[in-house]
Amino acid sequence: MANNINPLITQLLACTTAGEAKPVVDELVRQLCEITALDLHPALFLDEHATITPQGKAVSPTTAAQCAEDVQRTRVFMQAVYAAIQQKLQHKDSQGISLLYAGTGPFGLLLIPLLPLLDAARVRVTLLDIHAESLAKLQQVIDYLGVSHFVTHSEQTDACTWQTDQRYDLIISETMRQGLIQEPQVSIFSHLQQFLKDDGWLLPEIIRLDLWLSSGGSPALGASGPPDVHLGRVLQLDKASAIQIGRGDMSCAQGSLWVPDYASRLKHLKLTTFIQVFGDYQLHENQSQLTLPLFERNARVQPNSLLRFHYELGAYPQCVFAYEKMPALTVHSLPDSLEKNVQGIYHLPRLWHKVQLRKQAGTSSDIAQQLADIPASEWLLDRILFDQLGAGLEPALQKCYAAHELAEFEHWLANETVGDMTPEKIQRANQAILHFINNGTSGLDDSLALPLDAQQLAHWDEQGYLVVPGVLSPEESAAVRAAICDELQIREDDPATWYRPAMPMQKIMVQLFAHPALEVARKSDYIRRIFQQLWQRNDVVMATDRVSFNPPETATWQFPGPAMHWDVDLVVPIPFGTQALIYVTDVAENQGAFSCVPGFHKQIDEWLAQQPRGVDPQQQDWSQWSIKPIAAKAGDLIIWHHALPHGSSPNRAQLPRMVQYLNMYR
Known part of the structure; x- marks a missing residue:
């Protein structure tokens, strides 16, 4: 070579x-x-x-x-x-x-x-x-x-x-990692310095560690996070300090720093590394693997206190910090639902606090008691908040759980929902929360133009489901299909793309919640009036639900479910409730069609009362039930009473079935 x-x-x-x-x-x-x-x-x-x-x-x-x-x-x-x-x-x-x-x-x-x-x-x-x-x-x-x-x-x-x-x-x-952790750079320099000539140099000339209060360095916070607060220098490794440490004097690698009052978001300690290799040849924060910051998460250092530090030599060299922590989140009372966050949204601080408590469930009796005091009905309030803000329940809860601080979750809500967090959106959310807290009732408005006729209502009463044609136009249905294909990175006209193993699906469910194409149905006045008419009240809330992709079965891909089931607690009496979906493709009976047991809502209470104690009603031999697959056209709404057992079905046709789920509830 x-x-x-x-x-x-x-x-x-x-x-x-x-x-x-x-x-x-x-x-x-x-x-x-x-x-x-x-x-x-x-x-x-x-x-x-x-x-x-x-x-x-x-x-x-x-x-x-x-x-x-x-x-x-x-x-x-x-x-x-x-x-x-x-x-x-x-x-x-x-x-x-x-x-x-x-x-x-x-x-x-x-x-x-x-x-x-x-x-x-x-x-x-x-x-x-x-x-x-x-x-x-x-x-x-x-x-x-x-x-x-x-x-x-x-x-x-x-x-x-x-x-x-x-x-x-x-x-x-250069025998170091960021923060001078784990590797022996300090010990090597403090030993080898004795072999320098009087005018000799160590390279790097300076390795400096600084400590900061930080919001965590999360890109999710963007510019909205407060600036980091510099607490001070904790170690500078250079020729002079190497000589001092080599003599057994560690005073240059220990001390204390004053922690001032600071913004509550700065919950973490950040250790930064600066390297001056020689003169102007330097590495600053994040310019190299050697200068990535280190975080001590959720340090929550007590303001107006002293933080003590020392650099610890040994088999795992590292900076060690000792400080007084602010009282834990669990010590504080759970915020009231009418306490607003910085954007003026009711209930959000309480919801985030509850999730943090649940992360620590079982660690103390105080936490257990706080959780036990939360009424079960509050779960509906959580759901109303997310849906009014346009956030899917599942991803919102996951992000709320993972967020290190409320600000990070707030930023996610503002950026992962369709549309800005406008004053109008916040006002609607607050009104819905107040209505729920005050046990408000809202009957059907007499002036409302009711879309369902007597024949449709009779079918609903008897069968427990309805097919309402054409709630979306062909163009609107096509836009939803395009959103699903983009999310899955497939082509509607190319079967070879329908079965990629890495597609973001849970069975046939696609975790796509926020997209402008999905908002068309959610904001449809016609669809809203259908639900209002069935619920006989105005104050129903539109859910932010996901979509579905059910391709034809092949020798290597079989329908994974969900098969027949209920999505309601099977405890008598079953309350009124609805579920719904919109086909965005034409769907034949053998094309993975939505299926249900018509009329079962009229007998479910009696049937449940007859079930043997200890038997799970969800576990049935569904082949013995009168299950009906519902064929319909793209843009048609299927709405059913949630007391009907229901599910998708195997697709034994040639084309996929695509669906947008939606619902309204109270």
Whole structure:
């Protein structure tokens, strides 16, 4: 293989950005892997060849090589090392300089590829690594580049205990992770500093750790989160502090910081890493894997208190913080439903607080009591809130549970629902919440134009279901189909795309809740009046439900359900309630059609009373029931009494069945 390393190094030293450097670094790493026959990303790699020392983890040769792929780290470190060498050589006039490189890894990347650009008569190099495999592969790189005459000594050793009589102009080591955790950078520098000449330099020159109060660094919060609050510096590793720690004096790595009053959203502690490799060659927060921030989540440090810290050496080096925490969320009383959040929405702070309590259920009797005091009927209030804001119940609860703070959940609600969180939307939600809390009743408006005629109402009363044709136009149905296809990344006219294993489905349910095409039916005055007429009241709430895709069965894909079932607690008496869907494709009886047992709503209470104690009514031999599949056209609404057993059915036709679910409730 022709030696293309030298031109790559020349290019890399001229790069000024990570984007400019990336193709150069990628090619450099590729060639180094080829030289050393190193598989940079082996299957099932667990860093199993790392060495755990009393001073920290020495990563495996493979992991050390992978660090080269961190483009900004590689660019900045190599440019800094080269600049430091040049400056040292200028200061030494005709004299040579000696370099110690500890923790070389298999590539010796921070120094060895630079050597062909230097004068071997003036540069002498000592190489240390704890892994024999790294040094063996490094020798292949040295031989390939023809720079063995630079190397005066190479040794497999632990740099934290190694001894020598020699003194060095430069000591280079990058044996660290962000926050100086886990790896032995501090111990290596505090030991090796004794081998520096009086005017010698450690590279990196400065590694500084700073502590902040933070909203968590969540991209979801965007610009709405308050700015981080800088508490202060907790450690600066440089030549002076390395000497101090090397003498056994840890006072530079411990202390206390005052915590001021701060915004309640700043619940987390953030530890940042700044690296000054040499002069202006620096790595700032998030510019490299080495400078990613570390978070201590939900620290909730007590304002106007002292936070104490120290850097802990040993097998797992790390910064340790001790502080007084604010009272736990569970200590505070559950907010009232009429307490508003920052956007002015009722019940949202209480709902979020309840979810946080449930995450800690079973941890204390106080939590158990708070949860026990919440009336069961409040579940309906939670649902009304989400539906009025246009959030699907399932994803909203999942996000509420996962959010570290209410602000993060608020931001999700504002961005994952259709339309902005307008004053009008908030007002509608608040009115519905107040109506529910005040046990408001709202009979059917006498002036309302009722869409269902006497024949339809008679069918509803007798059979418990209705097919209402044409609630969506062909264009509106097509828009819903397009939304489903986009979500699943399929083509309606290409059966080969209908069965991709990674599609975001639960059985035949597609977890698509928020889309403008779905809002057409939800905002339809005609559909609303149908529900109002059946409920005989005006104050029904439109649910934010999902969609469905049921393709034809094949030899390798069989209908997964849901089969026949009820979605209501089977406790007598069964209350009135509705469920509904809109076909957005034409659906034949054998095309996965919605199926139900007509008329069963009239006998369900008596039937339940006759069931043996301990038997689950949902477990039935449905082949013995009079199940009717309902065929209808695209745009037709099927609405049924929720006391009817119902379900989808296997699609044994040629085309998929697509559906938008919707409902109104009270």
